[in-house]
Amino acid sequence: MIKAPRGTRDILPPDTALWNHVETVVREVFRAYNFQEIRTPIFESTELFARGVGEETDIVSKEMFTWEDRGRAESDKGQSLTLRPEATAGIVRAYIEHKLGDRGLNKLFCIGPMFRRERPQKGRYRQFYQIDAEIIGPAASGSESPARDAEVLEMLATLLDRLGITDWTLELNSVGSSAERVKFNDALRIALEPEKDKLCGDCQRRAVTNPLRVLDCKVPEDQPIINTLPRISQFLDEDSRKHFASVQEILKAVGVDFKINDRLVRGLDYYTRTAFEFTHGALGAQNAILGGGRYDGLSEALGGPPAPGIGFAIGEDRLVMTLAEKTPAETVVRKPDVYIAPMAAMNAEAARLARELRRRDLVVDLGDENFRLKKSFEAATKAGAKYILIVGENEVKADTFALKNLATGEQVSVPRADLAQKIRG
Ligand code: HAM
Numbered sequence: 552m553i554k555a556p557r558g559t560r561d562i563l564p565p566d567t568a569l570w571n572h573v574e575t576v577v578r579e580v581f582r583a584y585n586f587q588e589i590r591t592p593i594f595e596s597t598e599l600f601a602r603g604v605g606e607e608t609d610i611v612s613k614e615m616f617t618w619e620d621r622g623r624a625e626s627d628k629g630q631s632l633t634l635r636p637e638a639t640a641g642i643v644r645a646y647i648e649h650k651l652g653d654r655g656l657n658k659l660f661c662i663g664p665m666f667r668r669e670r671p672q673k674g675r676y677r678q679f680y681q682i683d684a685e686i687i688g689p690a691a692s693g694s695e696s697p698a699r700d701a702e703v704l705e706m707l708a709t710l711l712d713r714l715g716i717t718d719w720t721l722e723l724n725s726v727g728s729s730a731e732r733v734k735f736n737d738a739l740r741i742a743l744e745p746e747k748d749k750l751c752g753d754c755q756r757r758a759v760t761n762p763l764r765v766l767d768c769k770v771p772e773d774q775p776i777i778n779t780l781p782r783i784s785q786f787l788d789e790d791s792r793k794h795f796a797s798v799q800e801i802l803k804a805v806g807v808d809f810k811i812n813d814r815l816v817r818g819l820d821y822y823t824r825t826a827f828e829f830t831h832g833a834l835g836a837q838n839a840i841l842g843g844g845r846y847d848g849l850s851e852a853l854g855g856p857p858a859p860g861i862g863f864a865i866g867e868d869r870l871v872m873t874l875a876e877k878t879p880a881e882t883v884v885r886k887p888d889v890y891i892a893p894m895a896a897m898n899a900e901a902a903r904l905a906r907e908l909r910r911r912d913l914v915v916d917l918g919d920e921n922f923r924l925k926k927s928f929e930a931a932t933k934a935g936a937k938y939i940l941i942v943g944e945n946e947v948k949a950d951t952f953a954l955k956n957l958a959t960g961e962q963v964s965v966p967r968a969d970l971a972q973k974i975r976g
Pocket residue numbers: 636637638639667669674675676677678679680681683684685818819839840841842843844845846861862863864865866867868869
C-alpha cells in the first residue's frame with residue numbers, strides 16, 4: 552500500500568469543515584482590518600530563504616526541501632529551488648518585485664501549505680498550513696509605527712476570541728535593531744565562552760554560530776546557566792525602548808493582556824524590535840499557535856528599498872487542533888437538508904427536482920432509481936439528511952411528493968412549489 556509521505560497527512564471530512572470554518576472567520580476578521588489576500592508560489596529560489604530567513608537558522612540549515620531544477624532552458628538549468636518553509640520571505644520578494652511600496656502601506660495575508668523537514672510529532676508536520684499576515688510599506692506610510700504592532704496583536708486577540716479560543720497567552724519581547732543585536736550577540740558569546748562546554752550539544756553549536764538561539768533552549772539542565780546570561784533589554788537604545796513602550800501602552804489601552812518574556816528570540820533571523828508568540832496550554836510541547844514580529848531590514852537584505860514591516864503566521868494545524876477540543880467538526884458540518892429517492896425510471900425527474908431545490912440553496916443528496924426504498928432510507932440516514940423525498944411515477948403525475956422527516960417519522964404530501972419552503976422549515 553502506498554501511504555502519504557512521513558510528516559504529511561490527509562485532512563479528511565468532517566475535519567475539513569472545521570478548517571473551512573476557521574478560514575471563513577479569519578477572512579471576516581482580516582477584512583475588518585482592511586487586509587487583502589496575496590498568493591505567492593509554494594516554491595521559490597533557495598537563495599531567497601538563505602538571505603531572508605538566515606543561513607544559520609535551523610530552518611535553512613537543516614529543514615528545507617531543496618532540489619536542483621532539471622529544466623533544459625539555459626535560464627532554468629542548475630537553479631536551486633526550495634519548497635517555502637514560511638511565507639514572509641516570498642511576500643517581501645513579491646513586494647519588491649511588483650513595487651508594492653508605490654501603493655503606500657500594504658496589509659496582506661495568505662493561507663497555504665509550508666514545508667519543513669522536522670521530526671514529526673503531535674502538532675509538528677513536514678507539510679503544515681499557515682495563515683500569514685503582513686503589514687509592510689515605506690517608512691513614510693507609517694509601517695514603522697508601534698501603532699501597527701499593536702494593531703496586529705489586537706487583531707490576533709480578536710480572532711482567537713471570535714473562534715472561541717480564549718485561554719491563550721501573548722508573550723512579548725523586543726529583540727532590538729540589528730545593530731543592537733550585534734552587540735547583544737557579542738555579549739552572549741563572551742558570557743557563553745567559559746560555560747558552553749556544560750551546555751547541550753545544540754547550544755554548544757549555537758554559542759558559536761548564533762548565540763541568541765541559546766535563549767530558546769528547552770533542555771532543563773541548561774536553564775541555570777541560561778538564566779545568568781545577559782538580556783536584550785540591557786542593549787536596547789532609546790528609540791527601541793520607546794517603540795516597545797508604545798506598543799505596550801496601546802495594548803493596555805485596548806485591553807489586550809500580554810506577558811513580557813525577555814528570552815523570546817524566535818527562530819528566524821529577520822526579526823527586529825517587537826517579537827511575539829501566542830501559546831496555548833492544551834497543545835503540549837509544540838505550544839505556539841502562532842508567532843511573528845517586526846522585520847524592518849528584510850526588504851533591504853533581499854535587495855529591495857527600505858520597507859519596515861510586521862507580521863505573523865498562525866499554525867493552522869495547531870489552531871484547528873485547539874479548536875477541535877471545544878468544537879467537534881461534526882457541529883460545523885452542514886448535513887443534507889433532503890435526500891431524494893427516485894423510484895423506478897425516475898432518475899431524470901429526480902435530477903430536475905434536485906436542481907430546483909439546490910437553486911433554492913438547499914443541500915441535496917441524490918439517490919438512484921436502482922436503489923430499493925429500504926436502501927434509500929439507509930443512505931439518507933447515513934448521510935444525516937433531515938428529510939427524504941420520494942419521487943415515484945404517481946408523485947410526478949400529481950406534481951406532489953411524499954416528504955418524510957427522518958428524525959420524527961412524520962410524513963406529509965407536498966406540492967412541488969412548496970417543497971423548498973417546507974424543507975427549510
Ligand atoms: P514560525 O514561528 O516559524 O514563524 O511559524 C509560525 C507558526 O507556524 C508556529 O507558531 C507554529 O504554529 C506553526 N508551525 C511552524 N512549524 C510547524 C510545523 N512543522 N508543523 C506545524 N506547525 C508549524 C514564521 O513562519 C514567520 N514567517 C512568521 C512571521 C510572519 N513573522 C513575521 N511575519
